[in-house]
Amino acid sequence: MRLNRYLALCGVASRRRSEDIIRSGRVKVGNVTVTDPARDVSEEDQVSVDGNLVCFQKSVYLVMNKPKGYVCAVEDRFYPTVIGLVPPDLRAKRIYPVGRLDRQSEGLLVLTNDGDFCNSLIHPSAGYQKTYEVLLDRPLTEEELSYWRKGVPIDGRVVSPVSLRVMDKKPAGRWVSIVLQEGLKREIRLMASYFSLSVNVLFRRKVGRMELRKLKSGEYCVVELQRLWRLIRQGGSV
Known part of the structure; x- marks a missing residue:
């Protein structure tokens, strides 16, 4: 197979x-040293990246309810990582989080060692929306709600949610549901801060149409690729 595909199947990166x-x-x-991505290799070849041997890995897919206080990284010097929540046999498959939730955020997270799947899910052209439930430190005014829906400036550009609504949930007026298309770094927290609002809870409820309902905080499940795509594209709960 082509070398770039081999590296993707080893979990190094997308093709x-x-x-x-x-x-x-x-x-x-x-x-x-090989610089041609089209170079043919086989599973018997010894392939290394930066001097480290890589090996063909069976692709694995996990869905997790990320707890607050964990970072979406394979390693971190200061904080526990989501990888530490899975057993050694899965960590050995070189899994990593698809996209990011910041350390103080919670909710639905996908992990895999399949670089092509990762790229297919997070690339903006794929169009998979993400739904968040957010607890603010005070109720939004109607004026703020209207303004936020139209978009607020972040890093020199106007960024707007796909949808924003106040949820029927106590404390009244402080819980909002936000759907994002692009998902910039700390986008919700930055949009909230524009209105001098603080985010007390940020919970990712959906990726595409896949909805987090069953997994408790810190729990995960292994999902087959076909079922995972079906959940994301057609809907269902985990």
């Missing part, structure tokens, strides 16, 4: 990102 890694001279097949 597109693997092409960049190969062209930068970071990959060897045997003792030879």
Whole structure:
């Protein structure tokens, strides 16, 4: 198979990102540096990235209810990571979080070692929306609600949610449901701060049409790829 596909199946990165890694001279097949992503390799070849051998991994897909206080990273010097919530046999498959929830955020998170799946899910052109439930430190006014729906400036551009509504949930007026298309870093917290609002709780409820209902905080389940895509595209709860 092509070298860039091999690296993706080893969990190194997506095929597109693997092409960049190969062209930068970071990959060897045997003792030879290879810069052509189309180079054919087999499972018997010894392939290394930055001097570290990589091996063909069976793709695995997890859905997790991320708890508050954990970072979406494979390793971190200061805080516990979501990878630490899964057993060693799954960690050995080089899984990583798809997209990010910041340390203080909670809710639905997908983890995998399949770079192509990761790219298919998070690339803006894929169009998979994400739904969040947010507890603010005070109720929104009607004026603020209207303004927020139209979009607020973040880093020199106007950013608006796909939808924003006040939820019928106590404390009244402080819980809002926000649907995002793009998902910039800390987007909800930045939009809230524009109105001098603080976010007390930020919970991701949906990825696409897949909805978090059953998993308790810190729990995860392993899902087959076909079922995972069906949940994301057609709906269902985990």
